[in-house]
Amino acid sequence: MSFRIDFHGSSEVGAYMSFANTYCLVGRSSSGNTLKFLLENVDMPIVETTINGISMVGSQARGNKNGLILSAATTDQELFHIRNSLPENVLVKRIDERLNALGNVVLCNDNVCIIHADVDRKTEEDIAQVLGVPVYRQNIGCEPLVGTFAALNNQGMLVHPGTSEESKKELSELLEVNVIAGTINSGSQCIGGGLVVNDWMAIAGLKTSNIEMTVVESVFELGDDVDIEAKRKSIIDHVVN
Known part of the structure; x- marks a missing residue:
């Protein structure tokens, strides 16, 4: 299942949204x-919020089924609202990091996480603890902003076209x-800026061809031949139960 939308006139939907499999x-x-x-098409908890008073929550957050950084x-008010709106099993934590646009410097799924090479060691430990997955320092080709130049779910990864075969x-081997x-x-290399995805849905910017x-549907296995509803229900039921 995939859609094309804009956010208040912007096709950079990844800057304004953050997706996981359960929220x-x-x-x-x-x-x-x-x-x-979202309320009409996304059957999971949806949290409308700001972070630091602005709407670009996708650039300032990253999460998976286990946690949200x-x-x-x-x-404090935003943290309280977000924490109380998410499933109880999702750990939520503020991360004190110099590279504070966490959505741009962190990329994860439910099994693994990659981060900007210059992220602080304490931050790396906090990310591993909150998201509950191993964390690796890794570029997307020559680009250190892993959340900006790629998108990832548990089935696949879309990276910018300058990424070498090597x-x-x-x-692929790491993740x-x-x-x-x-x-x-329509040609932007900033994959994460124009796309949010989980295991059963992708939302891309309106300009996407x-x-x-x-x-997108191929690499993330979201095509018509996949039983998306069964996949979604399995994910939600697994977390709830």
């Missing part, structure tokens, strides 16, 4: 159109998923 964060918008769309700039092979290079939003969406 979704979305930035607060005056129009409310994105939230309405937030920028240290997250206010780097794609290395990422144990299929890795394909592509673009989003049909060919780009075909690649």
Whole structure:
């Protein structure tokens, strides 16, 4: 299942949303159109919020089924709202990190996480503890902003087109998923800026072409031949039970 939308006129949907298999964060918008769309199409907890008073929550958060890390700039009120809106088993923590745009410097699924090479050692330990997965320092080709230049679920990874074959092979072996290079939003290399994805849904920016969406559905195994509803129900039931 895949969709193309914009967020208050922007196709950089990854900057304003953060997806996991059991919840979704979305930035607060005056129009409310994105939230309405999510409520109609996403059958899991949806948290409309700000982080540090702004709507670009996707750039400041990263999570999986086990946990959610937030920028240290997250206010106490925002933290309380987010924590109380998520499933009880999801650990939520503010991370005090110099590279505070966590959505840009961290990329994860339910099994593994990669981070910017310059992230602090204490931050690396906190990320591993909150997300409950091994953490590796790894570039996407020559790009250290792993969350900006790639997107990842438990089946596949989409990376920017400048990623070498050697780097794609290395990422595939490390993360144990299929890795394909592509673009989003009609040629943008900032994959994470224009796409959010979990194991049963992808939401791309409105500018994304049909060919780009075909690649997205292929690498993340979201095509019509996949029983998406059964996959979604299995994921949700596993976490709830």
